[in-house]
Amino acid sequence: MRANFLLALLGLSLLLGQPAVAATSLKLDKAGLHLLDENGRELDSLKLRAKRWDQRVEGSHETVAVLLDADRGRPVLVRSEGRILLARDLPEPTFAVDALCLHRDPQGLLHLFLLGEEGLSEQWLITDKGARTLRRLATAPSPEGCRVDDRRQVLQVHEAGLGLWEHGTEAEGKPQRRLVKVPSKGKAEPAPKRYDWPVLQATAQTDPVERLGDAADDPAIWLHPLDASRSRVLGTNKKQGLLTYDLSGREQQLLEVGRINNVDLRQRIQAGGKTWDLAVATQRDENSLLLFGIDAEGRVSELARLPTDLTDIYGLCVGRTPDGQLDVFPNDKDGRVQQYRVELNPQGQWQARLLRAFKLSSQPEGCVVHEAEQRLFVGEEKRGIWAVDARAEVPAKPQLVMPVGAELQPDVEGLALYQGKPGAPSYLLVSSQGNHSYLVLDAKPPFALRGGFRIGINAQLGIDGTSETDGLDVSSADFGGLYGQGLIVVQDGHKRLPDGPQNFKYLPWSEVTKALKLR
Template sequence: MRRLLLTLALAACAGGVQADRFVLAKTALELHDDAGRVLARHAIRAKHMDQRSGDGLLAVLQDADSGQIQLWRASAGRMSRAAAWPAPALEVEQLCLYRDPQGLLHVFLLGNEGLSEQWLLDGARALPVQRLATPLAPSACRVRDEEGMLYVAEPGVGLWALSANAERPGRRLLLADAASGEKALNARLAAWLAEHPVAAPQVQPPVVLPTGQTQPVREAGDAADDPAIWVHPSRGPSSLILATDKKRGLAVYGLDGKERQFLPVGRINNVDLRQGLSYGGRKLDLAVATQRDEAGLVLFGISPVGRVTELARLKTSLDDIYGVCVGRNAEGGLDVFPNDKDGRVLQLRLKQQGKTWQAEPVAEVRLASQPEGCVVDEANQGLFIGEEKRGVWRLDLATPGSTPQLVIQAGPGLTPDVEGLAIHPGRGWLVVSSQGSDSYAVYDIRPPFAQRGTFAIATNAALSIDGVSETDGLDLSPANLGGPYADGVLVVQDGHKRLPHGPQNFKLVPWSAVEKAVLTRR
């Protein structure tokens, strides 16, 4: 009875006032109208139940006999079971529903031993999103969809608030009350939700959906970092993604996300490449990555069929090398721009003598704090550098000795850390990773460097590809790579791999979707 009263007391907080509602009786699931009359009834012993409105009236419950998790729908005074899934491995103590900003339905299955699961419910599929640590033996839970927070009552401790967004984990103790029993604590949870209205939601950027992803990197934790796209000279769909695993080396992926090669070259952080460079009368495709243990650079060659080989290790004068980008110089060769955590940015010119490679110093500038992401605007002879806490600087490469200018400041649409940068030359746009807001900002590459728009990368439930958060590096290509990437592709690092939970990876987004999101928002 206590559980039933709590369910009714919190219904308004969960899904709004409804004319009809599900009610869990002792031996049945019932559908009631607003006067309390029973419209429909199904005999079942269920232990836990939560409900949501939106796309009709929905309820998720656990069958007490079989342990199944079941989804029920109600419409026009009737109800039916829409889906059922086998009992989870954990012993479910509570369950509660969450409808995310995309309108996708999730269920939290809270275990009695502090280990819980989050599932995404997509039609007849239940997709595992993540496992998460939750309070022991929770006595009640509720998600307020508008703020994306999961509230859990833990008897003898208090009320906990956890992020319902798997891309942004976090938790905090709202109200410590060790003396409260279960009944009192459950009542306090209901009262707290009623007394603390949800703050006005912030305007969310338009979303685009990824249509591909790479295999996860080899180790858990913060490992994947920065991609660079190599375009096949004659077959766009055979193009490759070179991406850093900053704990182990360089991975090479096809556009299908499968790993083609792995080069165990150590702790490389960022990578960039250029194709068709002129050296010794030959055309070469070269990639450069920063090697943090050696405070130097690793130079790679890429064959016409996409085979990557290490060519050289190059020393630098930096102490704590971090990011890098490259650009074609007036001689048709490669200039390399590595940076240091202390703010220094070098310009090095790559030279070849026989089979020996050298990096000759050309210039050095310094920012006030840590940079990382950068990109060379070859058409306008500029270097854009992301200073993580402040914004984006531009260095005029056509004027030796010039100083960088802060052309884009962190602010609306660009929340520190400022991370990956890439240019779409055809559009004349600069795409910047706004890591602090799990989104991306788009700017003109010419003065006054106006912001064109912002976008986020959300879950593609149909393809079981999770959304993207906390992006470090990114790259884009406007080339026709076939299929969904006929207008180009944007590749981004994903800070949290979900669906299911695992090591980090990289997501692929059709450039056409990015253009539509940016141009529609204007």
């Protein structure tokens, strides 16, 4: 019974791989693995004892297979190239493997699922350099077999006496699984709809934060006044404090200032007859604004804690007024958005003066100010993106820019503005957390959607993709090299390759320009 089931799974897995039919074929028996021509004659063979294997047809003369060596307990990757077999050992798993199967993801990358007999399983990324653990996952104990539907991106695992489990193959995001139920009419359940955007690759990532779970949240980019390569990225760890990183992602500072959520900054602010680079973060334990100064070398220091009358402070953004002052827009989970002017009083003390307030019907968080247009964009997590006049003397009348829907899926999280050069378009960048993607809209009415993208695995650099992004930032400054047209920094909700504490990923704006055909 078990053997028949495994054979059926193997046949289905071949159908679910690449559509090309190989002129050669593979056969496994007690003597080992055999490469056969179209007439069944043996071309090559590999002597090993294996009971578990899977294969993918990759072209008219190539097949990739993985077998579990029964004597050594480790997987072996085999490729047929023409008339020969090429084999190499993969790392030895740290658990007893009951089933294994291959998967080609939408990026064309090869994955291997190793299912443990006790339900502790792993997903590996296979490259020319070897195999690396991408993530751990929980599956049915003592599985009777597995297969992957590449098109639907689901791993199917059979559990005796219960049925067939389907797990999402995408490593990013929270693990998803369901027990398949066969409808009474015998029709398969439809695959869930998804909006497909181009998949880009991060070119750098920061050191992980020091706290597990939902910790990293929001970044902000600071441009060095003389040498852009020495710029800094500020990032919040909402379980610890504020961090700074260089453009390679190495941690430079940790300020343990408590439970801060969002951070934003502006440079060349005029206050007290001096010019300042200032960053502001929301301090959730105190419902206050935490003000930081940034010196000419990018060193950050705390300047003041400024109280607000919010009761559950959450998100925040800042903007520079036409005369060079700093306005701060914190929000509350109850929907309130306030506008403060941060300034030095005659005694030389920092203060936050409330200018105006308005309220959305539900919880906001991300926001950004388009200073050239004096427009504030606010993300209401469950409803969409709003635009409001940023001038304090004008009544706040929010207008809906984009509601949640097929492209923009809740939660609506981070918002950032790519400020184009004079005469060039500016763009609003939005984190669509519900489908692990990022949207690009015109920053001027009618706020047309220019497209979206996702961030996938960069196998060459060993950087995982991103998912469930909270905060993000973008700068159009020339940082040199890959970032000559600008830099995007996004929070990654699930650190993979391998699993670990969250971090931030860097992406060149030029890749977005190319993928979405922007100008």
